[in-house]
Amino acid sequence: MSQMTFAQKVLARAAGKESAEPGEIVNARIDLAMSHENAALVLKAFKEIGAKHVWDRDKIILLFDHRVPANTMKAAEGHKTVRDFVKEEAIPTFYDMREGICHQVLPEKGHARPGMLIVGTDSHTTTYGALGAFSTGIGATEMASVWTTGELWLKVPETFRLGFDGKLPTGTMAKDVILHVIGDLGSDGADYKCVEYVGPTIDAMSIASRMVLCNMAIEMGAKAGICFPDDVTRHYLHGRTDVPFTPVTSDPEASVEKRIDYDVSRLGPQVSCPHTVDNVRPVEDVEGTPIDQAVIGSCTNGRIEDLIAAASILSGRDVADGVRLIIVPASREVYLEAADLGLISCFVRSGAVVLNPGCGPCLGAHQGLLAPGERAISTTNRNFKGRMGSPQAEVYLASPLTVAASAVEGAIADPRRLLP
Amino acid sequence: MIGRVWVYGDHVNTDLIIPGRYLDDYDPKNLAKHVLEDLDPEFSRKVAYGDIIIAGRNFGCGSSREQAPVALKTAGVSAVVAGSFSRIFYRNAINIGLPVIECKEAADMFKNGDRALINIEKGILINEGSGKSVKFATLPDFLLDIIKSNGLVNYTKKRLAP
Known part of the structure; x- marks a missing residue:
């Protein structure tokens, strides 16, 4: 055969x-x-x-x-x-x-x-x-x-x-x-x-x-x-x-x-820039780009290891003034585990809004749409024009570490600077 | 078939064809009012019955939403010709009876407002104005049958009928 x-x-x-x-x-x-x-x-x-x-x-x-x-x-x-x-x-x-x-x-x-x-x-x-x-x-x-x-x-x-x-x-x-x-x-x-x-x-x-x-x-x-x-x-x-x-x-x-x-041994954080997923650059190229909203969740990155990663940045820090951080556990199991580990209180203390498990704002249906001219960084999977609300908004895609770091700094940030 | 063409570029994704914010509405007529609005806000007003969309690579990439071909078809679009298609859009289009034609040369052969002649069975695309023509690979017979049945629902009904 x-x-x-x-x-x-x-x-x-x-x-x-x-x-x-x-x-x-x-x-x-x-x-x-x-x-x-x-x-x-x-x-x-x-x-x-x-x-x-x-x-x-x-x-x-x-x-x-x-x-x-x-x-x-x-x-x-x-x-x-x-x-x-x-x-x-x-x-x-x-x-x-x-x-x-x-x-x-x-x-x-x-x-x-x-x-x-x-x-x-x-x-x-x-x-x-x-x-x-x-x-x-x-x-x-x-x-x-x-x-x-x-x-x-x-x-x-x-x-x-x-x-x-x-x-x-x-x-x-x-x-x-x-x-x-x-x-x-x-x-x-x-x-x-x-x-x-x-x-x-x-x-x-x-x-x-x-x-x-x-x-x-x-x-x-x-x-x-x-x-x-x-x-x-x-x-x-x-x-x-x-x-x-x-x-x-x-x-x-x-x-x-x-x-x-x-060979990924030297790969650093990556960011997918508007408005196509394949428009990918190292985080260094877009650091400092101001954001209005940050989203951690979705079928791509709403699991417990993602929330633990986010908490490693957010613990003891505040979300930047003027930034809306939305965190959506991917499932009830993840939500409960995050609660048991103290992650939910860590997030809420930092200034994040924690939503019920679901797709959240990923596909622009509800729970955090963007206004014209706004910019978000998100752990979700698509940054198409109009994906998360207004077609005049911009969505950047990145890892939970990068999104959490960006929420803290109020602009796209390299998480390696904030890690212990 | 014959129709006036609208020409678009590469990677026309499903969110551009029908944004997620409208998908709580299952009425195809309501979806058609918003078809392609984030790419070309005037499209739903200027499209007429029988018009043909011609585009570049990777048409329909993104979501599995069948509302994308449904919105195009309901708005009057009679066929989509593209350099290539994303696989789920391609299947969905056939399954709802919207002819999809893969033809790499098409985007360079047409400009907005030209008229296209398509023979889907023989695999020929012609620009009526310039007279330029190109051949494309025809679909397998069973897929042509699905399109001719106006979609998989009717095709399956026919097959299940005693």
């Missing part, structure tokens, strides 16, 4: 085939289908198709995170439509608004496991690659088709293998690594590809850090991002799931389209 990549193996297995070649279109059976608020749109298409029931209620997960609690009447109506459907169809796994962001909740609750094929109606569904799953974003109408048949056509992607070596210097986080890569490859540099993150730097990373890399694979156009499962993965999943899983990795001789190696 010829050597196969991770993507080939998972998609061949899901299509019930011995093997699958890059470029081949397969009809794959889906292991897990996730939707958030846009389940209301999925539901509309599902009813139009005329399907009576979902194909497998145990393989559907629904929750709300984009607009929680409902911020408009229309959002409330959308939520209600989905809640009613969950009752009618007796969907067992529905987290409503209480658990947090989908991409944090699915791993936490053990739903995302090695070797699975997961689709979600959200582009950052690539996040579950950190758990060794092939996971990708799809649209609402095709999700309705998945709800009906359990199947989806997918093209088997080519693979880019990105190798990382070196210990991350103090002050540099996984976010800086992925911003550097996106700056290097460009916002369509990995279009349609499965991006594998490999090497000693990745082996030493927590699941939370691997999630940052896989989460932002979509920002270079990738179909999926993957960190191969290891003891770190097994340790993370221990106690979160009893479901057995089979780790899948690429064969050693499998052919990949491109291999790029990065």
Whole structure:
């Protein structure tokens, strides 16, 4: 048998085939289908198709995170439509608004496991690659088709293998690594590809850090991002799931389209500048740029290690006058842990506003929009024009350390100066 | 198909096509009022039924929001021709019955107000004014069928019908 990549193996297995070649279109059976608020749109298409029931209620997960609690009447109506459907169809796994962001909740609750094929109606569904799953974003109408048949056509992607070596210097986080890569490859540099993150730097990373890399694979156009499962993965999943899983990795001789190696041992903090994610510069180039708002949270950087990093800067310091610091734990579990560790009181003392778990202001729906002419620095994943409010506002993206340091100084700041 | 064209650049992302602040509204007609407003505030007023969008690389990058192609289609856009597409937008467009055509040369062949002729089955794009034409790779048959069915809902209905 010829050597196969991770993507080939998972998609061949899901299509019930011995093997699958890059470029081949397969009809794959889906292991897990996730939707958030846009389940209301999925539901509309599902009813139009005329399907009576979902194909497998145990393989559907629904929750709300984009607009929680409902911020408009229309959002409330959308939520209600989905809640009613969950009752009618007796969907067992529905987290409503209480658990947090989908991409944090699915791993936490053990739903995302090695070797699975997961689709979600959200582009950052690539996040579950950190758990060794092939996971990708799809649209609402095709999700309705998945709800009906359990199947989806997918093209088997080519693979880019990105190798990382070196210990991350103090002050540099996984976010800086992925911003550097996106700056290097460009916002369509990995279009349609499965991006594998490999090497000693990745082996030493927590699941939370691997999630940052896989989460932002979509920002270079990738179909999926993957960190191969290891003891770190097994340790993370221990106690979160009893479901057995089979780790899948690429064969050693499998052919990949491109291999790029990065030495991150001297990489410093990176900042993505307006209005594209690939407009990345070292923090030194933009230091001193005044800010009005700072945001720490999202499916990219709202996990406990991110909040601990932020607290290492904010502890004993005040947020600068005129700066609004908004902190959003990614999930209830993260929120509780942050409370137990004393991080929440640290944040509130520093002058931050701590919000309920959810997407917060990331996508410009609510909870901290920007006025024309304002500038924010944020740990979120997109800085598109108009993303976080006014199209005349500017969004910079950076790590939790850099955002916390900037909130303290009132201008984009190099966190290495403020670290103990 | 034939239509007047609007030409845009590279990386027209989903937030530019339909900003997140409007996504609590599921009515396509309301979304169409804001289509492309952060890129070209006049677009929703000047676009007419049958118009074609021509753009550069990576059209539709960003979010998985299906409201992006829905807003374009509801506003009257009959096709999007781009140098390349982000994958989720591309799938979504086909699934809601908006023809998407990948053609690297298109952005240099047209200016605003030109008229384009497209034969989606034969893979030919023509600038009616200049007479210049270019070939593009056609879609696999099953994807053409989805577009011709006006989207995946009707396509699936037909397949499920006894």
